[in-house]
Amino acid sequence: MPLYNLVSRMPLSEACRERVAQAITDTHCSVTGAPGGFVNVVFFHGYRLRRGEIINVMGGVRKGGNRTAAVIENLRTSLRDAIAHAAELKPEQAEVSLLGLAANWVVEGGRVMPEPGAEAEWLKQNSR
Amino acid sequence: MRKIICNVQEGQISKKQLLELESALKLSYAQYFGPKPGVAVLWSSIPKGQGFTEGRASKTSLVLVEVVDGLNQNLREVAMLEMASNWARIAEVDLDHLMITLCDETPFKLYLQMNQGRTRPAARPWFKITTMAHLFLSRMRDGYFSIRTNL
Numbered sequence: 001m002p003l004y005n006l007v008s009r010m011p012l013s014e015a016c017r018e019r020v021a022q023a024i025t026d027t028h029c030s031v032t033g034a035p036g037g038f039v040n041v042v043f044f045h046g047y048r049l050r051r052g053e054i055i056n057v058m059g060g061v062r063k064g065g066n067r068t069a070a071v072i073e074n075l076r077t078s079l080r081d082a083i084a085h086a087a088e089l090k091p092e093q094a095e096v097s098l099l100g101l102a103a104n105w106v107v108e109g110g111r112v113m114p115e116p117g118a119e120a121e122w123l124k125q126n127s128r
Numbered sequence: 129m130r131k132i133i134c135n136v137q138e139g140q141i142s143k144k145q146l147l148e149l150e151s152a153l154k155l156s157y158a159q160y161f162g163p164k165p166g167v168a169v170l171w172s173s174i175p176k177g178q179g180f181t182e183g184r185a186s187k188t189s190l191v192l193v194e195v196v197d198g199l200n201q202n203l204r205e206v207a208m209l210e211m212a213s214n215w216a217r218i219a220e221v222d223l224d225h226l227m228i229t230l231c232d233e234t235p236f237k238l239y240l241q242m243n244q245g246r247t248r249p250a251a252r253p254w255f256k257i258t259t260m261a262h263l264f265l266s267r268m269r270d271g272y273f274s275i276r277t278n279l
Contacts, residue, residue, distance in 0.1 A: 003190055003225060007246060011278070014177055021180035036182040040227065042135065044177040047279030048251035056246045060229070060239065092279060093275075099239055104201060105230055107208040108215075112222035 001106045001113060002028060002061040003040045006083075007047040008054060016041050016087055020075030023086035024079060031075045032067065035119055038108070054093040055083060063100025072098060095118075130233070132157070132169045133275070135190040138176050139220050141271070146171060150272060153193075154216040160207040161195060170263070172275040186263040189221070191228045204230050256277075 002022050019091065025039040034092050049056050057079065063072070084094040104111040114122035132153055141149070150169045151222070157167045179186035195204065208230050216223050231239070247255045259276065266274035 001229065003227070005243070017177065017180075018183075023181040025180075025183040030203050035158055038181055039187055040186060041180040042190075044279075047246060048248050048255075049246060050248045058239075058242055058246065063225070097242060099235060099242065101229065101231060101235060105204065105232075107205075107212050108224075108226070109230045110209070112205055118180050 001033075001038060001040075001108065002030075002059055004041070004057055004059045004079075006041060006043050006055060007049070008043075008045045008056075009047060009049055011045040012055075012087065019086040020055075020083055020120065023082040027078050027082040028061075028075065031071065032060075032061075035123060036117075044096075050095075052095045053095050053104070054089050055087060055095070056107055057083060057094070057096045059096065059098045061098055062103040062106070062113065062116050064097070064102060065118060067094045067100075071095070072100065085107050093122065105112060119123070129165050130157075130167045131236075132194070133172065134169060134237055135172045135174055135192075137186055137189065138173045139181050140154060140187065140189070140221070145219050146272060149215060152218060153191075155212050156178070156207060156214065157193070160203060160210075161172050168273060170273045170275050172277055174263045175277060178247075178277075185194075187225045189215070189219070191215070191226070191232045192236070192239075193228065194233055195230050197232045197234050199232065200232065213261050264269040 021041045024041050025036050028039050029036050075097050080094050080096045081091050084091045085122055103113045103115050109126050153169055154167060181188050208228050212223060212226055212228050215226055262276045263273045
């Protein structure tokens with residue numbers, strides 16, 4: 001967690017997918033402080049999106065801890081802008097929606113995930 | 129009936145492992161949450177080049193399990209940890225390459241609705257019909273339900 005599920009009408013090139021995946025990872029980490037190793041991105045294509053949309057992203061992210069509503073909204077808009085830039089689109093051609101899930105609903109590395117903001121201690125104990 | 133959605137990177141597990149994973153998931157689910165209302169396991173293969181972790185080609189399997197709203201947290205954690213352990217053993221993967229989420233029913237359904245809602249309204253009936261058809265055809269042909277990834 002997070003898992004970002006990105007769909008498009010046409011397949012994105014390999015180079016574009018790599019740029020977008022990196023942009024999502026960098027943006028998520030810089031806004032939330034979470035480590036990059038948590039960030040998963042999947043790409044699918046062939047979706048008939050709404051008119052004007054080229055890329056649509058649904059993100060499942062941890063909620064609670066130090067993530068206020070303002071942080072989540074900042075994350076959403078920052079991701080939209082970063083994805084659009086990486087894919088060489090206008091911001092309005094990329095749509096991002098986020099669904100917050102409790103951290104303790106998720107297991108990674110064989111352990112229940114930490115509350116947002118408590119990653120450092122969790123990583124120390126989990127040595128990635 | 130509740131659902132378990134398993135997203136696996138293409139080529140990472142064999143069909144034999146997939147069927148064994150499905151049995152193990154269903155067994156754990158029934159053991160911890162009872163036989164009713166039952167659970168269906170849906171498989172999705174993420175094509176090579178389309179899955180990333182930390183900006184690099186991913187080896188991570190992503191499993192989303194639907195559970196009752198307000199599930200007791202102790203029970204949730206015990207179930208998740210057992211499912212993770214079973215998965216790592218059967219699939220012969222490191223626990224670092226597995227994410228399992230036991231998600232309350234309401235946000236789980238919201239997630240599926242959000243996914244459907246991404247398609248333009250006029251295309252949604254066709255999306256639903258072809259998705260259901262693919263699920264049942266795959267079940268008949270391969271012995272398990274598989275979700276289309278690239279449409």
